[in-house]
Amino acid sequence: MSNLTCASGEASASSGNRTEIGTDYSQQYFAPPTTQTQPPLKKKRNLPGNPDPEAEVVALSPKTLLATNRFICEICNKGFQRDQNLQLHRRGHNLPWKLKQRTSKEIRKKVYVCPEVTCVHHDPSRALGDLTGIKKHFCRKHGEKKWKCDKCSKKYAVQSDWKAHSKTCGTREYRCDCGTLFSRRDSFITHRAFCDALAEESGRSVAGTGTGIGLGIGNSSETPEAAHAGMMISSASATHDEDIFHGLKEEQQSLMAPWVGAPSSSFFSPHENPNPRGGPTLPHMSATALLQKAAEMGATMSLTRTHQQQQQAHVCTNAALDLSSREDQMTPTLLHHVINSFSSPFQGTSFDHTFGGCAPKTTTAHAAGNNNSEALTRDFLGLTSLSHNDFLNIAAMGNCINNQTQNPWQG
DNA sequence: CTCCAGACCAGAGGGCTATC
DNA sequence: GATAGCCCTCTGGTCTGGAG
Numbered sequence: 001m002s003n004l005t006c007a008s009g010e011a012s013a014s015s016g017n018r019t020e021i022g023t024d025y026s027q028q029y030f031a032p033p034t035t036q037t038q039p040p041l042k043k044k045r046n047l048p049g050n051p052d053p054e055a056e057v058v059a060l061s062p063k064t065l066l067a068t069n070r071f072i073c074e075i076c077n078k079g080f081q082r083d084q085n086l087q088l089h090r091r092g093h094n095l096p097w098k099l100k101q102r103t104s105k106e107i108r109k110k111v112y113v114c115p116e117v118t119c120v121h122h123d124p125s126r127a128l129g130d131l132t133g134i135k136k137h138f139c140r141k142h143g144e145k146k147w148k149c150d151k152c153s154k155k156y157a158v159q160s161d162w163k164a165h166s167k168t169c170g171t172r173e174y175r176c177d178c179g180t181l182f183s184r185r186d187s188f189i190t191h192r193a194f195c196d197a198l199a200e201e202s203g204r205s206v207a208g209t210g211t212g213i214g215l216g217i218g219n220s221s222e223t224p225e226a227a228h229a230g231m232m233i234s235s236a237s238a239t240h241d242e243d244i245f246h247g248l249k250e251e252q253q254s255l256m257a258p259w260v261g262a263p264s265s266s267f268f269s270p271h272e273n274p275n276p277r278g279g280p281t282l283p284h285m286s287a288t289a290l291l292q293k294a295a296e297m298g299a300t301m302s303l304t305r306t307h308q309q310q311q312q313a314h315v316c317t318n319a320a321l322d323l324s325s326r327e328d329q330m331t332p333t334l335l336h337h338v339i340n341s342f343s344s345p346f347q348g349t350s351f352d353h354t355f356g357g358c359a360p361k362t363t364t365a366h367a368a369g370n371n372n373s374e375a376l377t378r379d380f381l382g383l384t385s386l387s388h389n390d391f392l393n394i395a396a397m398g399n400c401i402n403n404q405t406q407n408p409w410q411g
Numbered sequence: 412c413t414c415c416a417g418a419c420c421a422g423a424g425g426g427c428t429a430t431c
Numbered sequence: 432g433a434t435a436g437c438c439c440t441c442t443g444g445t446c447t448g449g450a451g
Binding site for chain 1 (some may be wrong): 433434435436
């Protein structure tokens with residue numbers, strides 16, 4: 001505290017002093033505004049290490065720069081952040097005290113030099129303009145770098161620098177062939193493992209009868225990569241929520257019945273389309289809303305399905321099955337066709353017949369009226385990440401669908 | 412006189428951004 | 432990308448005025 005100038009009796013800074021000082025300081029370099037109508041010019045930042053020659057040069061010790069309560073009471077050794085606080089504290093010890101006087105004319109700019117003699121900012125001509133700056137500088141250049149990035153192991157001495165770095169570290173994009181973007185290389189590699197496996201499964205399915213659910217939300221002529229693009233959206237959900245949302249919207253577009261506004265596709269046969277090209281006569285519900293409603297209805301689904309069906313129903317087919325069995329004839333009608341569109345090779349058969357009992361078991365319990373409807377809906381929409389098993393299950397379900405045309409084992 | 416809530420004030424910490 | 436300047440908010444010690 002020996003070289004501190006804070007208690008030197010100079011003008012006390014009033015509220016907003018830093019702003020005022022900054023303004024005064026800038027006015028040394030800029031002519032005062034001539035008109036009041038001019039928009040305020042953006043104050044040009046002072047060049048680093050280019051201090052005001054009139055400013056008082058303050059040399060703080062390294063200890064002081066790293067200290068928090070640097071104003072210590074010599075009686076009780078209590079530390080204070082401000083000299084004024086210390087002075088007022090001294091009153092309690094019946095010691096002489098002196099509060100700073102508020103005489104604005106004594107306000108004098110301070111500049112701070114780095115105590116490290118080898119540092120360029122040790123020279124008063126290269127002193128830094130504010131206390132925060134010199135503290136950050138000293139900590140960055142001469143302090144211990146105790147903040148380490150867990151992604152790239154880069155170390156920082158200033159926590160804010162570390163936080164700023166952490167925000168951007170690993171933001172480089174890795175793009176999969178399916179179009180999914182990843183910020184982390186490890187995530188990308190993991191995804192590619194799924195993606196490749198899925199493409200292989202998809203290829204087998206396509207080689208069979210055609211489109212499998214989840215693999216071919218689009219029409220069956222799509223490439224394997226494009227065919228499972230929608231699923232890849234799910235796989236990326238943990239790291240790219242916005243992309244997911246965007247992708248989901250696209251998926252919704254593809255899910256949306258053509259008469260709702262989606263481009264024409266082979267999803268719906270004219271036979272099945274209850275409202276072909278007739279414009280949006282149905283209530284305008286998003287696919288999300290439709291599917292959520294489907295899930296809600298699934299919670300109260302009828303008990304007409306057999307126990308076997310319930311055991312074998314898949315997470316993806318759960319909501320869809322429920323849809324087709326709804327007594328509600330408004331939305332479910334649309335939903336029924338939407339869901340049936342997934343099974344375009346089976347147009348003309350009910351969704352129950354198409355998917356009922358064909359899917360492999362999953363870890364998701366499918367008890368009627370269970371509380372998983374929301375989660376199921378989210379999974380169905382790809383709002384939650386699908387596990388590897390989910391991918392394989394869906395892929396296997398595609399095969400199952402294909403096989404079912406030859407083996408309709410539902411009674 | 413004591414207690415308490417609000418005000419005052421400046422440092423600390425962090426974020427943003429211009430500059431190198 | 433690193434560094435440093437600027438600005439903002441939060442925090443903590445103390446003062447102040449009103450109520451009991």
